[in-house]
Amino acid sequence: MDWLSPQEWSAVALSLRVSFWATLFSLPLAIFVAHVLARREFLGKQLLNGIVHLPLILPPVVTGYLLLLTFGTRGPIGGLLEQVGIVFAFRWEGAALAAGIMAFPLMVRAIRLSIEAVDPKLEQASATLGASRFWVFATVTLPLILPGVIAGAILAFAKAMGEFGATITFVSNIPGQTQTLPTAIYAFLQVPGAENSAIRLVVISIVIAMSALILSEVIAKRLALRVAGR
Amino acid sequence: MTLSVTLRHSFPDFELDVSFQAPAGVTVLFGGSGSGKTTIVNAVAGLLRPQSGRVCIDDWELFDTAQNRWLPPHRRRLGYVFQEGRLFPHLTVSQNLAYGRWFAPKNAKRENRGRIVEMLGIGPILKRYPATLSGGEKQRVAIGRALLADPKLILADEPLAALDDTRKAEILPYFERLRDEVSVPILYVSHSASEVARLATTVVALQDGRVSGHGPAAEILGDPMITPLGARAAGAMLEATVFAHHADGLSELDAGGARLLVPRIQHDLGKKIRVRIAAQDVILSRNAPKGLSALNVLPGTIAMIRAGDGPGAIISIDTQAGRLLARITQRSVAALGLTNGAQCHAIIKTVAVAPEGLGADFSAGAGTQPDQAY
Numbered sequence: 079m080d081w082l083s084p085q086e087w088s089a090v091a092l093s094l095r096v097s098f099w100a101t102l103f104s105l106p107l108a109i110f111v112a113h114v115l116a117r118r119e120f121l122g123k124q125l126l127n128g129i130v131h132l133p134l135i136l137p138p139v140v141t142g143y144l145l146l147l148t149f150g151t152r153g154p155i156g157g158l159l160e161q162v163g164i165v166f167a168f169r170w171e172g173a174a175l176a177a178g179i180m181a182f183p184l185m186v187r188a189i190r191l192s193i194e195a196v197d198p199k200l201e202q203a204s205a206t207l208g209a210s211r212f213w214v215f216a217t218v219t220l221p222l223i224l225p226g227v228i229a230g231a232i233l234a235f236a237k238a239m240g241e242f243g244a245t246i247t248f249v250s251n252i253p254g255q256t257q258t259l260p261t262a263i264y265a266f267l268q269v270p271g272a273e274n275s276a277i278r279l280v281v282i283s284i285v286i287a288m289s290a291l292i293l294s295e296v297i298a299k300r301l302a303l304r305v306a307g308r
Numbered sequence: 309m310t311l312s313v314t315l316r317h318s319f320p321d322f323e324l325d326v327s328f329q330a331p332a333g334v335t336v337l338f339g340g341s342g343s344g345k346t347t348i349v350n351a352v353a354g355l356l357r358p359q360s361g362r363v364c365i366d367d368w369e370l371f372d373t374a375q376n377r378w379l380p381p382h383r384r385r386l387g388y389v390f391q392e393g394r395l396f397p398h399l400t401v402s403q404n405l406a407y408g409r410w411f412a413p414k415n416a417k418r419e420n421r422g423r424i425v426e427m428l429g430i431g432p433i434l435k436r437y438p439a440t441l442s443g444g445e446k447q448r449v450a451i452g453r454a455l456l457a458d459p460k461l462i463l464a465d466e467p468l469a470a471l472d473d474t475r476k477a478e479i480l481p482y483f484e485r486l487r488d489e490v491s492v493p494i495l496y497v498s499h500s501a502s503e504v505a506r507l508a509t510t511v512v513a514l515q516d517g518r519v520s521g522h523g524p525a526a527e528i529l530g531d532p533m534i535t536p537l538g539a540r541a542a543g544a545m546l547e548a549t550v551f552a553h554h555a556d557g558l559s560e561l562d563a564g565g566a567r568l569l570v571p572r573i574q575h576d577l578g579k580k581i582r583v584r585i586a587a588q589d590v591i592l593s594r595n596a597p598k599g600l601s602a603l604n605v606l607p608g609t610i611a612m613i614r615a616g617d618g619p620g621a622i623i624s625i626d627t628q629a630g631r632l633l634a635r636i637t638q639r640s641v642a643a644l645g646l647t648n649g650a651q652c653h654a655i656i657k658t659v660a661v662a663p664e665g666l667g668a669d670f671s672a673g674a675g676t677q678p679d680q681a682y
Contacts, residue, residue, distance in 0.1 A: 208411030
């Protein structure tokens with residue numbers, strides 16, 4: 079990869095790694111939360127809904143700062159985690175945490191919509207045939223929402239790739255350690271004569287984003303056909 | 309095995325308060341829309357939790373408010389055939405069939421899958437997906453899926469309502485076979501008098517959330533006080549044996565010694581069948597009629613007269629063949645001087661034959677298209 083400088087290359091690689099782990103870890107939780115929001119009635123449902131959507135409406139800097147307060151080494155959760163050797167602040171893991179939280183509402187929304195599109199009568203039929211709640215979900219709901227889950231995951235991945243504000247606030251912009259694609263572009267733009275580096279990363283961002291979008295369309299379409307049984 | 313049901317539940321605009329027993333065979337919950345049929349089935353299935361009541365199969369309690377016991381649907385060992393089939397669209401027919409069996413207890417009696425596939429005639433479509441099936445095919449798969457779950461109780465909520473007459477005629481025999489071959493109770497919701505006449509062992513007639521009549525099919529259908537769908541749908545059900553086939557295209561039935569002529573039916577001599585005679589197809593005469601085109605005249609005694617809200621009245625007549633219902637005007641009741649215990653002749657315009665068992669030829673009627681036998 080000689081057309082990319084080591085710093086550019088490490089920013090791309092780090093962004094891919096951060097987005098991958100952010101998506102992977104938030105996916106199960108997002109499916110669970112989406113299912114709860116779509117199918118259950120309980121006290122405080124609106125509150126949960128609000129908390130899930132908070133990162134979407136708060137300024138990302140605020141989210142990043144809140145993360146720093148709670149997950150920083152002197153924060154209540156960060157302090158506890160440090161004792162078992164897990165540190166988020168100013169590490170790439172922290173960038174993954176920030177990206178995951180910022181992408182979470184998008185993922186939940188996509189999955190919740192697809193769960194609401196599943197006919198509850200099919201889930202009832204499954205229950206009368208002996209499936210417990212878990213098995214109803216695993217054998218009927220999950221297969222039927224798979225296109226929505228894929229779409230939500232890819233949307234979240236793309237969002238994680240582009241996360242800037244919360245990331246730079248929480249883990250700063252350390253080349254080779256916490257510098258992701260967008261923060262690298264920002265850094266290059268601050269340095270006179272580094273526009274070419276910035277432009278190369280911009281092109282790479284566009285390519286990754288477009289490929290993700292096309293890939294998700296193709297997969298979702300195929301799955302939708304299979305789910306409809308054709 | 310017997311299913312016992314006692315339920316009470318208040319909805320904002322509807323009160324359900326029922327109690328009945330369903331022995332082996334088909335128990336039809338019979339009533340118009342809004343009578344509470346589906347609510348009862350869903351409560352038995354556990355899809356709805358009633359305010360109070362008790363549901364048990366023999367001494368196995370599915371639900372009992374007195375003991376605060378409520379089994380969730382998946383632990384009730386059901387086979388529920390829904391009106392719309394509700395096959396899983398992402399699974400093949402074969403996988404749909406396997407679905408219930410997968411969750412059945414490991415020590416459950418294994419219904420022979422091959423036998424059920426053959427009985428329902430779904431062998432050729434096992435690899436297909438539900439989206440490519442016809443309505444009748446879907447319903448047959450749904451029946452198979454319910455049976456293969458090795459249920460302790462089969463529920464069917466108007467399983468034929470979404471089908472046209474041809475498809476209905478295609479599915480009905482399978483329920484007849486279930487009734488005759490399966491030992492578990494079958495709770496079957498219907499608002500169709502002809503389905504009731506054809507399938508029911510026991511009838512629970514429902515009106516406005518209450519049981520208006522409960523008993524063997526012939527008894528309930530022959531009782532003018534219990535007409536869940538109003539006088540227009542009233543009719544009697546007779547048991548008959550195929551007695552002779554005549555060269556002029558008619559078949560002769562023996563009903564308790566009385567003879568009935570119907571258009572040729574494709575049953576062997578000696579075969580027992582059910583005959584439904586709608587009340588509006590029966591006219592009454594005080595004297596033995598002469599010079600009439602009607603072939604079937606049964607002498608009898610009037611057992612009950614029930615005047616309706618309109619100009620009509622329903623008359624029950626005990627004949628040699630069984631109890632018949634006739635729907636005539638109140639003016640005719642007065643003109644003929646009909647009273648309880650009076651002798652009269654029932655003249656039957658139309659006999660709708662509801663053939664039982666398999667190999668029935670549906671061109672002969674099946675109750676959905678009554679034959680004309682003048």
